Amino acid sequence: MAQGVLQQTYDAIVVGSGATGGWAAKRLSEAGLKVALLEAGRAVTEKEFTEHMPSFQLKYRNHSPEVMRTRPIQRQCYACMEYNYEWFVNDLENPYSTPPDRPFTWQRLRVLGGRSLVWGRQSYRLSDVDFKAASRDGYDVDWPFSYADLATFYDIVERYVGITGAAEQNEMLPDGQFLPPMSMSCGEVRLRDGIKKKFGRTLTIGRAAVLTQPLNGRPACHYCGPCERGCRTFSYFSSPFTTVKDALKTGNCTLITDAIVSHVDMDEGANKAQGVTFVHRATKETRQIRAKSVILCAQALESTRILLNSSTREYPKGLANSSGLLGHYLMDHVVGGGARGTFEDLKIPPNANPPHRPNGIYVVRFRNTPATGTHPHFIRGYGFQGGSSPSFNTGAPGMGADYKKAVKLGTYEVSLGAFGESLANFDNFCEIDPDLKDAWGIPALRISMAHGKNEAALMHDAGVTAAEMLEAGGAKNIHVTTGVEMPGMAIHEVGTARMGNDAKKSVLNPFCQSHDVNNLFVGDGSCFVSSACQNPTLTMMAIAVRACDHLIERFRRNEL
Amino acid sequence: MKVRSHDAADPAARSGHPSPLINRRDLVRAALFASAASALGPAFSFAQAVSSGLTAAALGEDGSKFLTDPNWKAAFLNDQQNETLIALSDVIIPATATPGAKEAMVNRYLDLLLSVQPAEFQRQFVDALAFIDSESRKQLGKDFRALAPSDQVWLLTPWAYPRQPSHWMEQEDRPDPAQEHFERLKALIASAYYGSEIGQKELGWDGSIFHGPYQGCEHSTTTHS
Numbered sequence A: 001m002a003q004g005v006l007q008q009t010y011d012a013i014v015v016g017s018g019a020t021g022g023w024a025a026k027r028l029s030e031a032g033l034k035v036a037l038l039e040a041g042r043a044v045t046e047k048e049f050t051e052h053m054p055s056f057q058l059k060y061r062n063h064s065p066e067v068m069r070t071r072p073i074q075r076q077c078y079a080c081m082e083y084n085y086e087w088f089v090n091d092l093e094n095p096y097s098t099p100p101d102r103p104f105t106w107q108r109l110r111v112l113g114g115r116s117l118v119w120g121r122q123s124y125r126l127s128d129v130d131f132k133a134a135s136r137d138g139y140d141v142d143w144p145f146s147y148a149d150l151a152t153f154y155d156i157v158e159r160y161v162g163i164t165g166a167a168e169q170n171e172m173l174p175d176g177q178f179l180p181p182m183s184m185s186c187g188e189v190r191l192r193d194g195i196k197k198k199f200g201r202t203l204t205i206g207r208a209a210v211l212t213q214p215l216n217g218r219p220a221c222h223y224c225g226p227c228e229r230g231c232r233t234f235s236y237f238s239s240p241f242t243t244v245k246d247a248l249k250t251g252n253c254t255l256i257t258d259a260i261v262s263h264v265d266m267d268e269g270a271n272k273a274q275g276v277t278f279v280h281r282a283t284k285e286t287r288q289i290r291a292k293s294v295i296l297c298a299q300a301l302e303s304t305r306i307l308l309n310s311s312t313r314e315y316p317k318g319l320a321n322s323s324g325l326l327g328h329y330l331m332d333h334v335v336g337g338g339a340r341g342t343f344e345d346l347k348i349p350p351n352a353n354p355p356h357r358p359n360g361i362y363v364v365r366f367r368n369t370p371a372t373g374t375h376p377h378f379i380r381g382y383g384f385q386g387g388s389s390p391s392f393n394t395g396a397p398g399m400g401a402d403y404k405k406a407v408k409l410g411t412y413e414v415s416l417g418a419f420g421e422s423l424a425n426f427d428n429f430c431e432i433d434p435d436l437k438d439a440w441g442i443p444a445l446r447i448s449m450a451h452g453k454n455e456a457a458l459m460h461d462a463g464v465t466a467a468e469m470l471e472a473g474g475a476k477n478i479h480v481t482t483g484v485e486m487p488g489m490a491i492h493e494v495g496t497a498r499m500g501n502d503a504k505k506s507v508l509n510p511f512c513q514s515h516d517v518n519n520l521f522v523g524d525g526s527c528f529v530s531s532a533c534q535n536p537t538l539t540m541m542a543i544a545v546r547a548c549d550h551l552i553e554r555f556r557r558n559e560l
Numbered sequence B: 001m002k003v004r005s006h007d008a009a010d011p012a013a014r015s016g017h018p019s020p021l022i023n024r025r026d027l028v029r030a031a032l033f034a035s036a037a038s039a040l041g042p043a044f045s046f047a048q049a050v051s052s053g054l055t056a057a058a059l060g061e062d063g064s065k066f067l068t069d070p071n072w073k074a075a076f077l078n079d080q081q082n083e084t085l086i087a088l089s090d091v092i093i094p095a096t097a098t099p100g101a102k103e104a105m106v107n108r109y110l111d112l113l114l115s116v117q118p119a120e121f122q123r124q125f126v127d128a129l130a131f132i133d134s135e136s137r138k139q140l141g142k143d144f145r146a147l148a149p150s151d152q153v154w155l156l157t158p159w160a161y162p163r164q165p166s167h168w169m170e171q172e173d174r175p176d177p178a179q180e181h182f183e184r185l186k187a188l189i190a191s192a193y194y195g196s197e198i199g200q201k202e203l204g205w206d207g208s209i210f211h212g213p214y215q216g217c218e219h220s221t222t223t224h225s
Helices: A019-030 A065-070 A133-137 A147-161 A186-199 A243-249 A300-308 A400-409 A453-473 A537-556 B011-015 B024-033 B079-092 B106-115 B119-140 B149-159 B177-194 B197-202
Strands: A005-010 A012-015 A035-038 A203-205 A253-256 A259-267 A272-280 A286-291 A294-296 A334-342 A361-363 A382-391 A411-420 A429-437 A443-448 A476-482 A520-522
Touching: A005 A035, A012 A019, A012 A272, A012 A286, A019 A035, A019 A243, A019 A253, A019 A537, A035 A243, A035 A286, A147 A537, A186 A203, A186 A361, A186 A382, A186 A411, A186 A453, A243 A253, A259 A286, A259 A300, A272 A294, A294 A300, A294 A537, A300 A429, A300 A443, A334 A382, A334 A453, A382 A453, A400 B079, A411 A453, A453 A476, B079 B106, B079 B119, B079 B149, B079 B177, B106 B119, B106 B177, B119 B149, B119 B177, B149 B177, B177 B197
Parallel strands: A005 A286, A012 A035, A012 A294, A035 A253, A294 A520
Antiparallel strands: A203 A361, A259 A272, A272 A286, A334 A411, A334 A476, A361 A382, A382 A411, A429 A443
C-alpha cells in the first residue's frame, strides 16, 4: 500500500482543473497552502489551438470518421469537432450507462482546463428569486444562503474573469462588474425594441466571459469567432491560462496531469480524508497522494462518482453519504423550446470575414417573477439565448449563375432558444453501475434522469412566447419548436451533492464542506440546490471561491 | 509547426494498445452483463478504445491536399458515378466570373465523405445519381454526362425549383421522388463547394483573421436602411 504513496503531504488536494478547480488552486495557493492540483487529462498549450485554421483544411470538413467512432456521444455537443475532439473524452474508454427509456448525454473533457476550454462563456448571476424560490412557490427547499452572501464572490470572480455585459437593473438578473458590452446587430435591436414595446420584456446583449478591453495582461477579443477551438490571445476565460497559471506562479501549487482520481482515501479512525488514489492515464499505474484536506472540482457527475466509489465501512453507500442523498437531485437545464424566423426587409448581405461576435443576446426570465405573478401551468421559468444576423442562403432554389447570386444575397435570420429551470427531483440520480468499468478499471456511473411535466410545460410556453416575440420584432417565416431535448444537452449538470444546513437533508454544508467528513469539500456544481435558469458556471466559480475562503479559515484555525 | 504530444514519450499511449494492467476479459464481461443499457448502445466495445493525442488540425496539418493529388483515386465512386457527379456539379454550380464546383473538386471531397458515411447514406447518393442517368436516357437517349450542356440544364431545371401542385389535373400533392433525388445531390454539392477554399472565396472570404472589433447596428431609424 505504502509503495505507491507520493512523499509529500499537501495542505490541500484539488481534483479537477476546470473553471472551479482552477479557482480553488489559485485561491488556496495564494493563501499560502501547499496545493496538489490533479487533472485527469494531459496538459494543453496554445500551440494546439485551431481557431484561425480555415475549415476547408480539415480533411473531412468536420465529418471525420474518427470523431464518429470514438466520440459518438461527445459529438452531440456542437463544440466537439474534427479540430479539437481529442480534448473530449473518448466514449469507448469512458462508458456510462442509462436505463433504456431515460437517455442522458454526458459531455466532458479530460485535458487541463476541462470544459473551460470550450464552454459557451455565458455568465449570469442568480438572484434571490432563485435562491429563495421554494419560499415563493412551495416546491422543494431554498438554498442555505441568499444573494447577499454570494454577491462579493460574484464581484471577485467577475473582476478577474472579465465579463462583458450591459447593466439592466432587472431584479431577475442582478447586474455585475461588467466590461463594456458588445453591440447588437440591426435584427437584434429591432427584436429588443419590439418586445420591450409590446410585452415590457428585457432583451440584453449576452453577458459573456470574453474581454472587450485588456485585463491582467490578456488582450481584448479580436473577434475571429470560434472560441471553442482555443484562443491564442486568451481573450475568453479558460482556466489553464488564468487561474491555474496564477496558482503555479505562487510556487505553492504542484500540477499533476494524467492523474485519474478513482477514490478518496480515508483515515477511518480519525474520520478524515487523508488523500486520494489516482491511476496514471497512460501507464495505468496506481498512486496515492496525501493531504490535510481534499476539494473535489471534477464536475458534478464526476465528483459524485469519486465519492460513490469511496465507500468505507462507515459510509457503505458512498463517502459523505450518511444522508443517502449523494447522487440524487441531478439537474440539467431543459432546452428545446424556441423559435426562428427571418427579417425579410433587412437587406444586409452576410459577411464571410470577421468580425464574428462570440456572443449572443439574452431575454431575461419573465415568467413567475415578482412583477409578472404566478403562471397557471408551471412554476419557475426560462431565459432565452439567441441572435440575429444575415447568413448565406445555400438553401436557395434553382441552380447555375442565379443560384450563386442568391446564396450571396443571404437571408437575415433571427432565433431564440430557451434554457429552462430543471426542477430538483430525488428520482433523477446517478449511482455506480455494478457491472461497468472504464478503461482504467474504475467503476462507471449509471445515470437516470428524465425531464418532467413542469419542464415540458416550460418548453411549450417558450415556443409560444418566442414566436410572439419574433412577431413583435417584425420577423416572418416563423418556425416554432416546443419539444424537450434529452437531459444532458444543456451541459449544465448540477445538484448531485446538494448543500443545506441539515445533515439529514443535504450532503454538503453551505460552504461546500461535507457534513460527515469535515476536511472534505466539493467545489463544483454538485452543491446546487436548484438549477435556476441561468448558465451555472459563474455561480459555480463564486461558490468555489466562497468555499475556499471557508477552507482557508478552518485550516488556519487548525479545524480540519 | 508540429506540436509534440504530451504523451509522445510513452509507448503505450503512442501505440494505442491497451495496457496489460487492464483485464480485457473483465471489461468484456462487464459489457455483457451490464444491467442497464450502455449509453453507447450494443455496437461498441472496449476493444475499439484508443488513446488520446492531438488532432491532425492541432498538429497544423492541411487535410485538403488530397484534392489536388495528381495520383488521386476514388475511394468510393466508380468511374461512371464520378464523371456523372462532376457533370452534375458543373451544371448546378458552374464557373461564372468565379470558379465553379468542378474547379473546387467537389467530386473528390464528396467521394471521401461518402467513403466514411453509413451504408444508407451511400445508397441514397448512388440511387440519386442512377436516377439522373436513367431519366436522361429515358428523355434524351443518353447518359447524363454525355448530354450537351444545354440539354443537361433542360433536364434538371424542373427539379431545381419548388413544385407548383396542379389542381387542374387533380393530382395528389405527394413528394416528388425526382425532386428529392435532385435536392439531395444539390445540397451535398453546394455544401462541398461552399466548404472548399474556392467556395469560401466565392463568399468573400479573404483569409484575414482580424478585421477590427464587431460593429453593431448604428442606424438611427427603425428601418435599418
